[in-house]
Amino acid sequence: MTETICLRQLKEGQPARIAEVQARGELGRRIRDMGLVPGAEIEVVGRAPLRDPVALRLKGFTLSLRNNEADHIRVEPL
Amino acid sequence: MKQEITIALAGNPNSGKTTLFNAITGAHQHVGNYPGITVEHKEGRAVMGERTFRVVDLPGTYSLTAYTQEELVARKFLAEERPDCVVHVLNAGALERNLYLTVQLLELGVPVALGLNMMDEAEREGMIIDVPRLEELLGSPAAATVARTGRGLETLMVKAGELADARRDERWKPLSISYGPDLDPVLAAMAAKIETGGMLTERYPARWTALKYLENDESVLTRGRNADGALSLELEAMAAQVAEHLQATLNTYPEAVIADYRYGFISSVLKQGVLSRDTHAERIAFSDRLDRVLTHRFLGPILMLLVLYAVYQVTFTLGEVPMGWMESFFGWLGDTATAILPEGLLQSLIVSGIIDGVGGVMGFVPLIMIIFLMIAFLEDSGYMARVAYMLDRVFRIFGLHGCSVMPLIISGGISGGCAVPGIYAARTLRSRREKLATLLTAPYMNCGAKLPVFILLVAAFFSEDKTQALFLITLGAWTAALLVARLLRSTIIRGPSTPFVMELPPYRLPTARGLAIHTWERTWQYIKKAGTVILAISVLLWAAMTFPGMTEEKAAAFDARTAEIAAQLDAARAANNEAEIASLQEMAERVEFTRAEETLRDSYAGRMGIALESVSRAAGFDWRTNIALIGGFAAKEVIVSTLGTAYSLGDVDPEESGALSDRIAADPHWSARTAVSMILFTMLYAPCFVSVVAIRHETGSWGWALFSMGFNTVLAFTMATLAYQIGALV
Known part of the structure; x- marks a missing residue:
């Protein structure tokens, strides 16, 4: 298995695959509801002017989440 | 004509569900709130082919868990009202994620028809969806639609109608998917127990209830405990055991496993020939390119400021004209009533009480309509989500949310807004805690009705640096709002900030129809609710400032004096002495004027003002100011006009307070520190009644509305007193 990094460290424009979602409770459920589950392919498409939150592109849509929420997600750069 | 069919519209936010609802029901819809909570309930009627539909628009949700009010409402409606069919609107471009809700609907067992909406966009992005194959794999009828243009809507509704007719008298048939070797056996065992025990089976399929036990769904757990305590304990123990096992062996937990298997199921459906992508057509979407500019690190904030400023500017320049018409109309109405009705209490009640009071509120309608139109445009176009995205980091410091910015600005953040539409604009906030903090702090902003008070006092005492003074006042309002938000969020509305996992929908040009419907339904709510309350309050305030009236001797003395002057006037006219x-x-x-002042002094409001003097003196307010400020509880517009009456200047036009300002500047009771104290008090104290009603409406509780009145007034008085007393030391 290739090395995984924290989503916060993923560079803009670098495609990656979600390896693990560690969040639980409400945050965990919200993340899953939006399709951020292991195996999903994502790409960071931008960051807000203050570098937080971050905009992610998934299959067919864009969503945003805060850096401290991204900390719960580990990704595998492709 | 066949029997009417009840269908529920379900779907993710941003899936075009509302557009579809508007398109099929047209003007035949009405809005209401679900009792006790603020989630909107919209219903409409549609006739398609030979069928009539009652269409209920469920709140937009991503899932059917129990975390948000929206989800609970949707779930409750499905389980209790048992619609004949659910029409599930999906964003075809994000099919995979949208089907996550579909699976949950199917697991509940309700008949589902799928509207694969925004098909045009999906096609443009190179997606090819095999609709018949999807129908076959899911066992649900589906149709490709484009709600904006009406494409496919008839087909969808006919299919929904057929499904409803076919399944009408059958039991719901829940979908059963595999949740893997760890969960499937325990799920089956739990479902069997639930079936035997008959727990909640009249509402939910047994396997669904079992799943919810595994997901640790509070709402279902509570129901289960109430229905059969012993069985519930047994089920909870089974769920806990499997959770422990998953934690120990796979370092995961049931909820996550369930989600993984649901997505796995969806993915396998899509791979069986439903979805193919023409990757050559994939390109940087128009929306992404716009975002490069609109959320750019430097350009983004600048453009945002320009947009927000434009909203404010357009609203108040464009709104001025129809507002003038409304004012003239009510002015004319008042004059006419004065002319027709005999002088006396009835005339006074109708003109000063009802027409002035209701006119004051109705005068805001054009403004509110325009601001709602602008908000609807920003929301429907997708820009509002970007504003929230850009500002979230700043607002989070104060316990607010990126989406709090618009309500605060509309309420008067650039000075001259109105808290009522501001409070309604807080609807875009999905998270309860942040919404509450936003609602409660929005009234600190300097709305258009407070401005005349500030202008009056600044002109009287700080005429050298008017601009700086007004700028400082605006700054003061923001400081107050943000700090109070911080305070509330670390005390009574404490709690973690709600996750910002939020969709950034692609930019779209809103449809005129959607804008019109959104604007109208919000405006109408304002007219209805605010209009009735304000009417009652106006009459009450009028009575307080009129009764019991002065003693007969006093009145007789004034009458005599008036008659005397009239006689002298006649004589002078005869002598032609200019x-x-x-x-x-x-x-x-x-x-x-003196008579008006005396009447006011003797009225209940006057007596109250005098009684309050012993307390209010700490902040430097005399009884006249007290009356004006009491009037301001109803509407801040009243403050300047009441001061006018109290300082026996007759009716003062709030727009032209020059004479009053001179008079106040010359009054020995007044000084710069009194002015500062009054400015602070006016800025911070209880929101006007219409705002209070709006807060009640949006929070669903009178408790919060009363809290905002009490807390704000105490805060305002404390700050005003502090300023006044410190001013004495300097």
């Missing part, structure tokens, strides 16, 4: 006439006329006016 100077005498002018001076007598002025004297007659003075008597009228």
Whole structure:
């Protein structure tokens, strides 16, 4: 298995695959509801002017989440 | 005509569900709130082919868990009202994620028809969806639609109608998917127990309830405990055991496993020939390119400021004209009533009480309509989500949310807004805690009705640096709002900030129909609710400032004085003495004004003002100011006009307070520190009644509305007193 990094460290424009979602409770459920589950392919498409939150592109849509929420997600750069 | 069919519209936010609802029901819809909570309930009627539909628009949700009010409402409606069919609107471009809700609907067992909406966009992005194959794999009818243009809507509704007719008398058939070797056996065992025990089976399929036990769904757990305590304990123990096992062996937990298997199921459906992508057509979407500019690190904030400023500017320049018409209309109505009705209490009640009071509120309608139109445009176009995205980091410091910015600005963040539409604009906030903090702090902003008070006092005491003074006042309002938000969020509305996992929908040009419907339904709510409350309050306030009236001797003395002057005036007119006439006329006016002041002093409001003096003196307010500020509880517009009456200047036009400002500047009771104290008090104290009603409406509780009145007034008085007392030391 290739090395995984924290989503916060993923560079803009670098495609990656979600390896693990560690969040639980409400945050965990919200993340899953939006399709951020292991195996999903994502790409960071931008960051807000203050570098937080971050905009992610998934299959067919864009969503945003805060850096401290991204900390719960580990990704595998492709 | 066949039997009417009840269908529920379900779907993710941003899936075009509302557009579809508007398109099929047209004007035949009405809005209401679900009792006790603020989630909107929309219903409409549609006729398609030979069928009539009652269409209920469920709140937009991503899932059917129990975390948000929206989800609970949707779930409750499905389980309790048992619609004949659910029409599930999906964003075809994000099919995979949208089907996550579909699976949950199917697991509940309700008949589902799928509207694969925004098909045009999906096609443009190179997606090819095999609709018949999807129907076959899911066992649900589906149709490709484009709600904006109406494409496919008829097909969808006909299929929904057929499904409803076919399944009408059958039991719901829940979908059963595999949740893997760890969960499937325990799920089956739990479902069997639930079936035997008959727990909640009249509402939910047994396997669904079992799943919810595994997901640790609070709402279902509570129901289960109430229905059969012993069985519930047994089920909870089974769920806990499997959770422990998953934690120990796979370092995961049931909820996550369930989600993984649901997505796995969806993915396998899509791979069986439903979805193929023409990757050559994939390109940087128009929306992404726009975002490069609109959320750019430097350009983004600048453009955002420009947009927000434009919203404010357009609203107030464009709104001025129809607002003028409304004012003239109510002015004319007042004059006409004065002319028709005999002088006396009835005339006073109708003109000063009802027409002025209701006119004051109705005068805001054009403004509110325009601001709602602008908000609807920003929301429907997708820009509002970007504003929230850009500002979230700043607002989070104060316990607010990126989406709090618009309500605060509309309420008067650039000075001259109105808290009522501001409070309604907080609807875009999905998270309860942040919404509450936003609602409660929005009224601190300097709305258009407070401005005349500030202008009056600044002109009287700080005429050298007016601009700086007004700028400082705006800054003060923001500081107050943000700090109070911080305070509330670390005390009574404490709790973690709601996750910002939020969709950034692609930019779209809103449809005129959607804008019109959104604007109208919000405006109408304002007219209805605010209009009725304000009417009652106006009458009450009028009575407080009119009764019990002055004693008969006093009135007789004034009558005598007026008659005397009139007689002298007649004599002077006969003698054609111009100077005498002018001076007598002025004297007659003075008597009228003194009489008004005396009447006010003797009224209940006046007595209250005098009674409060012992307390209010700490902040430097005399009884006249007290009456004005009491009036301001109803509407801040009242403050300046009441001060006018109290300082016996007759009716003062809030727009032209020059004479009053001179008079106050010359009054020994007034000084710069009184002015500062009054400015602070006006800025911070209880929101006007319409705002209070709006807060009640949006929070769903009178508790919060009353809290905002009490807390704000105490805060305002404390700050005003502090400023006044510190001013004395300097």
